[in-house]
Amino acid sequence: MEMTGWWVLLLLVFKILFIGGLYDYHFMPKDIFxxxxxxxxxxxxxxxxxxxxxxxNK
Known part of the structure; x- marks a missing residue:
């Protein structure tokens, strides 16, 4: 359960980066996107x- 929390936190960071990438799509190369x-x-x-x-398992 502890690891899942870390993965969710990591996913939120990626989500912020992803939304930023969507917003600045013309600044970001397509392969990175x-x-x-x-x-x-x-x-x-x-x-x-x-x-x-x-x-x-439980």
Missing amino acids: LSLLLIEIVLMLYICVSAGSSRF
Whole structure:
């Protein structure tokens, strides 16, 4: 449960960066924008899987 909190915090930081990237899209290269999007999706999947597995384990 402790690790999930850290992942959520990390995701919030990425979300802020991602929204900043969306806002300043013309300043950000497309590959960086896409990699941020990919990282966000992977983190979301990881959080969902880890939260689900810890729920099933208990």
